[in-house]
Amino acid sequence: MPASPSSSAQAAREALAVRLQHLRKDAGLTRKELSARCGWHPSKTTRIQKGDAPPSDTDIRTWCAACGADDQADDLMATARAVDSMYLEWRRLHRNGMRKVQQDWNTLHERTRVCLVYVSNVPPGFFQTPGFATALMEQITAFQGTPNDVAEAVAARNARSRFLYEGGHRYVVLMEESVLRYRTADPDAMRGQLRHLLAVMPLASVSLGIIPFTAQRTVWPLEAFYLHDDVQAVVETLTAEIKVKQPRELADYARAFAGLAEMAVYGDAVRDLIAAALGALE
Template sequence: MSSTSPKAQAAREAVAVRLREIRLDAGITARELAARCGWSESKSSRIEHAKTPPSDADIRSWCAACGVPGLADDLIASNRQADSMYVQWKRLQRTGLRRLQESGVPLYEQTRQFHVYCSNVIPGFFQTQEYATALLTSIARFRGTPDDVTEAVAARFKRSHVIHEGDHRFAVLIEESVLRYRIGGTEAMAAQLGHLLSVMALPSVSLGIIPFTAPRPAWPLETFTVFDRQRVHVETLSAAIKETQPSDVALYLKAFDNLKQAASYGPDARALIASAIGLLDSRD
């Protein structure tokens, strides 16, 4: 089995337990179930012990063999949710980066309130073309994915139309270090920081910057986005993690509120950006 988070594994185990209960309620052995489904008894065992995640077809066959085909849809939904909680980037990006950018469009268009915390890069919907190109190029090289960076950047910009259209609100926090990481070279960073100043003026955007020197109520965290207080996407080096359990969503919102206490807004935030722009020339 591929690497997974403890929570995703627990969700998969819950599906496996439910499948075993269905078999026991039907009064059939694992061998008999395997015979009815047309697979090996060892496969039934692996599924029941959460060693092998079942496919949609496996679940439908299992439920049909136990005489309860009507239970299949709910189990399939639970299984898919467990499978999507922790997805390795190499799986998401195996065909390139464009498709991943496009897949996020419906969620971005449906979301009314974004809470975004970035500790490493400028948030995607605030990025310039040059900055996004440099960033996605480095990701593609690191991951060894097919080179579709030009198409991926175009897709990212299409996804970012939500900051200018519709009834969307953006509460965004970034670390001051994000302003200093030179992604794409001096000219690209200067343009990116200038664009960030213009984005701050949008009525839909609340941008806070956490200064290096601010007393911290919380330590720097991994980058995350909360969508309408209902789901969280967390980015780690190896995987994308999705959380939908209310207690987990509340935890990230609490972290956001804590970090917000240290952030600078308005003129103070603009001064931090201007300072970062000034440092670009001094470091050449």
Template sequence: MLDARIDGKELSARCRWHPSKTSRILNGRSAPSEDDIRSWCEACESDDQTADLIATARAVELMYVEWRKQHRHGMRRAQEESLAQHTGTAVCRAYVSNVVPGFLQTEAYATALMHSITGFQGTPDDVAEAVAARLQRGRLLHEGNHRFVVLAEETVLRYRIGDRNTMIAQLGHLLSVMPLPSVALGVIPFSAQRRIWPLEAFYLFDDGEASVETLTAEISVVQPRELADYHRAFAELATMAVYGAPARALITSAMEALG
């Protein structure tokens, strides 16, 4: 619009849009459709930019996917897609501040977690099938050349997902996988001197993508500068974690606190 030297009123006229529609798009309250982008470029005599702008809009749509949309038919399909992504990844780095990462979850823990997610989102309940698909990720700990580097805030060990027995079994499972050569597990203690604040959970798939989990959506990050920030954050968080015997002691303490 700036290059074309037109204002919103003129854009509305050229595109035959109601002014309120133009206002919503210009102020970021509504995303333009592909037809809207074509009309906009034509109105600004910038047809040569149409293909690139449509490709960018499609990429943005793929990068930000609401959980309700992703789970609109249940959670099984999303778990199968996640398995495929992990299968194609050599090194997965996971920072978690709320729950145990899926590839380290027990059946009971995953079931309790997915029931609460399904209930909150109001999406179809296919928890049994979704849990079965999620547990398939656990086999990657034992086959191929996969490596999983996990940083967990101590809160993850203390938050109650499921009942007492579920939590004890889950924490015991963490202890059992720690000796595996494919797993490196660090715990960031409550008492750690923070050099970086607690963050939302995120996963780094080799050097090509970061997946960030918010309450409402999964965000795929591929922009090099943003990826570099997530890798730098992971490295900073790793310096605050404890490993080996001190990490096992924190897990054991959390188990003992369950009584």
């Protein structure tokens, strides 16, 4: 697994590595001796201790047995799984297609009362029309080389839009103006997507702000992120989904969102920007 760009994920991985290293030292074993007991090359021990290689459940059980600490294996395995879930590569998540991931997102949104969203590339999933979502997911599937279940995945993503209308959810969304202008789908699908944004704007559950190209930047354009009830941020990069739960980092995302919100326009100014983007498609 590549090193995470999120310090919280990397810090958790390194903390697990330190715990394993302490087990070895408490057992009075050198790296070479531990490796011999585990039946693997000493370089594997080094990679695990540095946090460069995530240990499997089998690795952890073998390590604990070698150190005479079998009673700690279950706790360490649970910790390793939690660390692993913080940084998940899209190819791994989509190895059987995209539908399951979309359903998991729906479960997260069902639990969320207030979701702060910033996007700089495409509208958030709960705002996407089927036509736009299909075009986007087909591009992602082709790029990742993962199984094509786009029709099922689009249906699952479209189901998320129900939270705009039920359950007392609140979505505060900031978009860069580029989101309105990028030709992610064909002109007809883009027109449908832009008109849909106009349709959802009046909903009581929605606050939509657009950061114009002309805004004087106080916060630079960022990767897309979703802040769920101030307890978890989900960050989307090209290669991975990163879950951030460390309070210091959550505070950074909240502060960034506040700064981005100050640069945004709202109400009629948003409608004007969407109308201009629609006009550019003619």
